[in-house]
Structure formats: C-alpha cells, structure tokens
Amino acid sequence: MLSIKNIHANIEGKEILKGINLDIKAGEVHAIMGPNGSGKSTLASVLAGREEYEVTEGEVTFLEKDLLELSTEDRAREGLFLAFQYPVEIPGVSTTNFIKAAVNEKRKYQGEEPLDAVAFLKMMKQKMALVEIDQSLLSRSINEGFSGGEKKRNEVFQMAMLEPKLAILDETDSGLDIDALRIVANGINKLRNENRAILLITHYQRLLDYIQPDFVHVLYNGKIVKSGTKELALELEERGYDFITDEADLAASL
Amino acid sequence: MTNVNYFKDQFEQLQDSAPESTITELRTDGFNTFNKSGLPTLKLEEWKYTNISSLFDKDYQFANAPQQLNADDLDEIRLAGHEAANELVFVNGRFIPALSTIRSAASQLVILPLEEAAKGSHQALVKKHLGQSSVYLKDGIHALNTSFIQDGMFILVPKGQQLEQPVYIYHISDARQQNTLSQPRSLIIVEENAKLQLTETYTTLGTAESFTNEVLEMVVKENAFVEYYKIQHDGLNASQVGSTHIHQVGKSYVHTVVVSLNGGVIRNNLNLVLDAEGNETHLYGLYLLKGNSHVDNHTLVDNKRPNCFSNQLYKGIADDSSTGVFSGRIIVQPDAQKTNAYQSNKNIILSDKATINTKPQLEIFADDVKCSHGCTVGQLDEEALFYLRARGIPKAAAEVLLLEAYAADILAQIKPEALRNHVAELIYEHLSIS
Ligand SMILES: Nc1ncnc2c1ncn2[C@@H]1O[C@H](COP(=O)(O)OP(=O)(O)OP(=O)(O)O)[C@@H](O)[C@H]1O
Numbered sequence A: 001m002l003s004i005k006n007i008h009a010n011i012e013g014k015e016i017l018k019g020i021n022l023d024i025k026a027g028e029v030h031a032i033m034g035p036n037g038s039g040k041s042t043l044a045s046v047l048a049g050r051e052e053y054e055v056t057e058g059e060v061t062f063l064e065k066d067l068l069e070l071s072t073e074d075r076a077r078e079g080l081f082l083a084f085q086y087p088v089e090i091p092g093v094s095t096t097n098f099i100k101a102a103v104n105e106k107r108k109y110q111g112e113e114p115l116d117a118v119a120f121l122k123m124m125k126q127k128m129a130l131v132e133i134d135q136s137l138l139s140r141s142i143n144e145g146f147s148g149g150e151k152k153r154n155e156v157f158q159m160a161m162l163e164p165k166l167a168i169l170d171e172t173d174s175g176l177d178i179d180a181l182r183i184v185a186n187g188i189n190k191l192r193n194e195n196r197a198i199l200l201i202t203h204y205q206r207l208l209d210y211i212q213p214d215f216v217h218v219l220y221n222g223k224i225v226k227s228g229t230k231e232l233a234l235e236l237e238e239r240g241y242d243f244i245t246d247e248a249d250l251a252a253s254l
Numbered sequence B: 001m002t003n004v005n006y007f008k009d010q011f012e013q014l015q016d017s018a019p020e021s022t023i024t025e026l027r028t029d030g031f032n033t034f035n036k037s038g039l040p041t042l043k044l045e046e047w048k049y050t051n052i053s054s055l056f057d058k059d060y061q062f063a064n065a066p067q068q069l070n071a072d073d074l075d076e077i078r079l080a081g082h083e084a085a086n087e088l089v090f091v092n093g094r095f096i097p098a099l100s101t102i103r104s105a106a107s108q109l110v111i112l113p114l115e116e117a118a119k120g121s122h123q124a125l126v127k128k129h130l131g132q133s134s135v136y137l138k139d140g141i142h143a144l145n146t147s148f149i150q151d152g153m154f155i156l157v158p159k160g161q162q163l164e165q166p167v168y169i170y171h172i173s174d175a176r177q178q179n180t181l182s183q184p185r186s187l188i189i190v191e192e193n194a195k196l197q198l199t200e201t202y203t204t205l206g207t208a209e210s211f212t213n214e215v216l217e218m219v220v221k222e223n224a225f226v227e228y229y230k231i232q233h234d235g236l237n238a239s240q241v242g243s244t245h246i247h248q249v250g251k252s253y254v255h256t257v258v259v260s261l262n263g264g265v266i267r268n269n270l271n272l273v274l275d276a277e278g279n280e281t282h283l284y285g286l287y288l289l290k291g292n293s294h295v296d297n298h299t300l301v302d303n304k305r306p307n308c309f310s311n312q313l314y315k316g317i318a319d320d321s322s323t324g325v326f327s328g329r330i331i332v333q334p335d336a337q338k339t340n341a342y343q344s345n346k347n348i349i350l351s352d353k354a355t356i357n358t359k360p361q362l363e364i365f366a367d368d369v370k371c372s373h374g375c376t377v378g379q380l381d382e383e384a385l386f387y388l389r390a391r392g393i394p395k396a397a398a399e400v401l402l403l404e405a406y407a408a409d410i411l412a413q414i415k416p417e418a419l420r421n422h423v424a425e426l427i428y429e430h431l432s433i434s
C-alpha cells in the first residue's frame, strides 16, 4: 500500500530525514518509536504533504500512485489520514460542518453522491459511539478550547468518519487519561481491518498493549535504525534507546 | 473631466428652478465651499490614501431625467426580509416615492420628500438638523452633495414608535447610458422612545461608471434605539463616498454595521456625535477586498458629554491588488468625563500586492476616561489551512472556510436573521469566486 524509498527531507535548509525506507501492506499495523526530535512527525508531515518540508531525494508510492506528486487534499481523498500530534484550533468553523465538508469532498473525488443530512447524521451517531465522543464537542468550533485528550479523541473520530486506507496516528495516545486511552485504543482496534493499514507513532508501550503492532521501527536521527516485531517495543521499554542509538552513532562515525 | 464649470451651470439651473425653501440657502453655502475647496486631493490628511479627484476624470454627469424603472427591476435588488420592510428607492440620487413601498402606518413612520418636509409641519426640524454634518465634514465632496440637495428624503419615527418593520433603502444608479453621478441626501429623525432598524444597499445598472456621493444625517433622541446597516456589494464600476452622520442628542443606543464586499473606490465616513450623557454606540465594519477594490472607512466618535460608551471593531481582508484603509478618530471633549471608548481594527492580507493602511487617532481632552485602540495586520493561519486540506478540503474551499470564520463575529452583529443570512450568502459567493 505504502512504499517509502530513501526519503530525504529538509526544513529551512536543515536535513531532518536522512534516507527512510519503509513498506506497509494493507492490513498491517506498524509502530514507529524513537527519541524526541528524531523526525517522526516530520515523516508524517512529509507523507501528508506539508509544503514547508522539501523532499530532496527518494520516492513514495501510495496505492500505485506517486504520493509526492499529489496535493495535500488529494492525498487525503486518496485515503491517507494523519491524526495530528498537535491538532489545530480553528475558531469560527464548526466541527460538524467541517467533517461533513471533508466527508463529501472525499465522496465527490471518488465519484459518489454527497451524503444527505439524514445519512450524515446517522453515520455521525455510529462513529461517535465508536470513540465515545460527546455531541457537545462536535457542535463547537474545531478543537477550540478542547482539552488535550478531547483533541486526540476528535482526531480518531475524524479517522472513523473518513474511513482512510492508511491512517498515520502521531502520538494519539499522549494526553489521554487511562480510561480515554483504553476507549480510543479500542476504537482504533475496531477500525483495524484487512484493507486498512495503520502507522502508529508513539513513545509508549502502553498503547501497543492495546493495539498490537505487526512491526516496530526505531527512528533515530532521521533514519530507521532498527526494525522488529512487537517484542522490540518491550525491549525498548526495558532498556531505553541507548543500546540502539549508541550502535547507530558508532556506525555513523565509521 | 467633470469640471467646475459643469457643476456651476448645473447648480445655477437648480437654484433657478427649485422652489425657495430653507434648503436654497444651504445649497448656496455648499456650493461656495465646493468652489473654494474643490474635490479633495491626497494632500488633505483625511484623504491621504483615497484619491477621489482622479475619479472625476471619468466625466460623471447627473442623469437628466429620472430613469424609467419599474417594480420588476427591483426584484433582483431586494434584500431578504423585504416582504415585511418599508422599501424606499433612490434612482440616480433621487428619492422616487412611486417605486417605494411603505408598510408601516403613517402614525408610526413619516416618510416625505425632503423638500416637502422643509415647507410643511416639519420645517423646524429640517432647518435645525439638515446640514449639521458640515460641521465635521468640511471637504469639497461633502459640499458637492449639499450644493445639489434635491429630491432628498425625510424620515421621522415619532415619539414612542417602536417600529417593527425595518426600513430598507435601495440606491440605484442607472449607468446604462452614461457615467452617472448620484447624490442622495436624507435626514432621519428618531424621536424619544422610538426604535428604527435601517439598511442601505447600492446597485449600479449597466456597464458605464457610477459615482454615488451620499449624505445621510440622523438625529437620535432620548431613549431611542437605532440599528443601522450598510451593505456595499456593487459592481467594480461603482464608486462611492458615503457619509453617515449620527447625532445622539439624547441618551440613546446606536448599533452600526458596515459591510463592504465589491466595488470600485469606496470611502465611508461614519460620524457619531455623542451629545448626551450616557450614550451607547457600537460600530462594526467588515471589508472583504479583491481585484482593484479600494475601501476606506473613516470613523469619528466625538464624545461631548460624560459617561458615554463606544466600541468599534472593524475587520478586513485584502486580496489581489486591493487596498483597505481604516482611520478611526476618537475625540473626548473636556466635558466628557468617564468616557469609555474602545477601538480595534484587524486585517488579513492575502496577497503581496494588497495594501492595508490603518490609523487610529485619539484626541483626549478629559482626564478621567478609559480609551483603548489597537490594530493588527496578519496572514491567513497556515497551520489551520493545512489541517483542513489534510482532511481532503481543497485549498480554495479551505481558504473560504477560514475567511468566513474570520468574518463571523462581525456578521453576527447583523441582528435581523433574514438580513444576516442574506449577507452571509453574499460573503460566501464573494469569497468563492476567485
Ligand atoms: N520548522 C522547523 N524549523 C527548524 N527545525 C525544525 C522545524 N520543524 C521541525 N524541526 C526540527 O526537526 C527535528 C525533528 O522534529 P520532529 O517533530 O519530526 O520530531 P519527532 O520525532 O516527532 O519528536 P517528538 O517525539 O518530540 O514529537 C527536530 O529537531 C525539530 O526541531
């Protein structure tokens, strides 16, 4: 579904991604871990099409299309979804209207009729139950004054509404209380299926207890320095990053 | 070039033909001022950013006879909620009673041609209040309106009349044959304990140029309540100087919203004279500029008595090669202790070629006052734009969503729902066409 080959990316002239390779197949769940500042969100932004990042080398194929050639909105309408690490507050734009516009833009792109009000509300109700999000939040402006946890829940709600083929969840677990983490993780698990791939960016094993990944990767200094199965995450939890990063630093210095 | 000789001829003809009244003298004063000052140029501080005199290169003419329009021509122009409104029509600057519909009872609302009011039982009111704006607006373009007061309009909301039906004024310029100069003039008196909701809008027919030079004077008495809306969404061939002068002579409440969407060169003067203790005034403005549009909002709040409150919020967006100007002047006279006067002007620039000039002016001569002002010029929030696009909303639509959100708090100040929804639609369409 997604194939990343040797991606290098700069921001403001500074190289952040230094040759990333990653293949994700339909139905798989991949987790990316790694120290702060290693480039995890940068990778997510490059995939979603944030224009400030300049891709200097490499290629990305998404569902047989050259992803880097597509605009941000077309990537979304092709089925790529990014749950933001820091969801943006947009005063004056109602969450419900925004989600309705997003759902219908996607349908239009795929040659489907827009949902009428009744069908849309029905879908909303169903997906709201999935992540146990309150109606009152959705009638407010997008993320305006939402608590950290409410913002994350709203991201997963949008994922549920947009039914993406590939969902990139950037630290969706951080800021959630214990109950919310369980609820949101359960919601994500329910969205897991053989046609959908998920890329989880996280710092914590806790999330991976709920959502068991097929693969775990460690991103360090703009590169994937180690890949493994879910046992790798357990090992990291126990030993920290040092045993991997020291090795990577040593390799880089040679 | 429409030159001084043209206006001189026209003025003399008018003075010869129009019946003698209190207005005759006013016109003479106006013409003397116009003769002396000419049209304002960029050299005048108050006209530094807006060039009106060059517009007159376009050879504007007064329309000779009132153009033939019928009620059907109006259908395209009517504002939402018109079914319940008093609809007053000006064509080429002249009030046309035959095209107007007055739905309120005569005891609730008096509407007369200005000349008639100046002769009849309202003579004293006209004499006292017509022309008071000249104390504040001393330039030649204002004087030009005064020089040619004819077929103006007089509105009186008598004591205690809480008018339920709003008043809509449609200004139509017929530029189908020639470049047209329209100079509407109105005097409005809202008496004690009365309530008036007034909306003005402007439409140019045809493709030649129109210039509307309007003066509206309003007197608001004790315990009266006024909502005033001005909706400017005319063609790019339509320019205007619109002066609204509101004199709060008794403790009263005035709420104004000026929305400028499409147009050529627009200059709005909005004067509020707070001439009684405890007056309350709210001034809101929204300008959404594209193409070569130029919109200049000059506000003046003159606090003459103690304990008055005023709040101003003007917001603008400038795209393409457009220019927005905001100049907000607040005067606090020595007698106006305990004045509360606030002003804020916020702008978003969407293009390198767009310009915003913003200038607050506070002149405070009393010591126990609370005044504040602030202005900002910023850009569209890139983070928000990316967020919307990352959900599949195309860039252009995402920008419209954000701009609508930006305009929402001013839009919300249009209190009648039908009118507000109508303006919301105009805004949406205006922003959606690139
Ligand atoms: N606009 C920018 N200008 C300069 N440097 C930037 C910019 N954006 C990101 N960076 C840098 O890029 C590096 C990678 O940042 P990124 O957000 O991808 O890290 P991350 O792995 O997601 O970290 P975290 O775990 O803290 O979320 C950091 O050193 C960051 O400071």
Ligand SMILES: [Mg+2]
Residues within 6 Å of the ligand: A040, A041, A042, A085, A170
């Ligand atoms: Mg990050």
